[in-house]
Amino acid sequence: MTTTRRAAITGWPVAQSRSPLIHGYWLRKHGIDGDYGRVPVAPEDAETFYRDLAAAGLTGCNVTVPHKEIAASLCDWLDPAATAMGAANTLWLDGGRLCGANTDGLGFLGNLDEGAPGWDADPGPAVVLGAGGAARAIVWALLSRGFTPVHVVNRTEDKARAIADHFGTDVVPHGWDKLGTVLGQARVLVNTTSLGMTGKPELDIDLSGLPATALVTDAVYVPLETGLLRAARARGNRTVDGLGMLLHQAVNGFERWFGVRPTVDEDLRALILADLDRSA
Incomplete structure (x- = not known):
């Protein structure tokens, strides 16, 4: 039996995030048994939430405002970019350790x-x-x-x-x-x-x-x-x-969570542009 790997965009708020569209596109394209959703995390709950991602059923997550700094402070390991910025936007679990990266740059x-x-x-x-x-x-x-x-x-x-x-x-x-x-x-x-x-x-x-x-x-x-x-x-x-920048920053997180390095292609760009048009 396979276990669906789950990731999400986390922060406060997350309702308008287009990250689920991006990762959902790649999951479908590569035929991966995975899920990427939205998990709102209130500021008062942030420390508890990120300390135990597994309790939320997540393999990893993206972090948006206002939690990037606190997420970085809770990590057992940070990549050089997250270390330099004191902020993490991508988290994953590795043998129980909370690891963080900053992929914005x-x-x-x-x-x-x-x-x-x-x-x-x-x-x-x-x-x-x-x-x-x-x-x-x-x-x-x-x-x-x-x-x-x-x-x-x-x-x-x-x-x-x-x-x-x-x-x-x-x-x-x-x-x-x-x-x-x-x-x-x-x-x-x-x-x-x-x-x-x-x-x-x-x-x-x-x-x-x-x-x-x-x-x-x-x-x-x-x-x-x-x-x-x-x-x-x-x-x-x-x-x-x-x-x-929005599309490319998502690549490394997807690879960490789902084991495939995706590419930013014209179909993905068109998908996001169509969503932008609907929201205009």
Whole structure:
């Protein structure tokens, strides 16, 4: 008798997560006896829940806000990315040990590798807008590919400074008023803020100083082409939308839980795009 392997997206809330669509697609494609669902975990229950995943009947899980930090703190083993960020978004059980990884940065890299092959052939300065959890993962990813310095620009400079303090001298913090002075040498420009997302104000920045050779990408994927990407494309910059980051960050977790390394293909992308259209 086979036992169905179960994984889930966990956090508070999780109702809008598209992770079940992604993993469900791969389970069907590979004919795997598995299940991937949603498990809401209230903040007051988080420590107890993650300490004993097996009690919930789970092989492993994804972790979303606001539990990534507490999940990492409870792990018996963390991969280098989760260790560097102090946050885990992917958990699994190994011989009773709780193991954790952070695949957000890998998702960012996988998206750019697919959407702009060779983007990292000549690394140099990069500019990251925002200083939240996504920014931290993307700073880690850029540093891993040799991009320095990484300029973190945020409306609250203290938050940018906290990221710089965490990663060291290759990361330079700035307030929003300094954006114009750091764009001129950027090889990569990344927006990690919610500005430009459907229902949020537009990200209103002047790209005139940005080199024409710079790659521009956005962690926002609703809408698929944000105002930033549209403006960058109009002036001739290469652009990559944010949807691929969501898809690629899921690959490693699926492999851990279900034993098959899946691929991000056009059918999966089309499935998520159709869901985005229905939700619009």
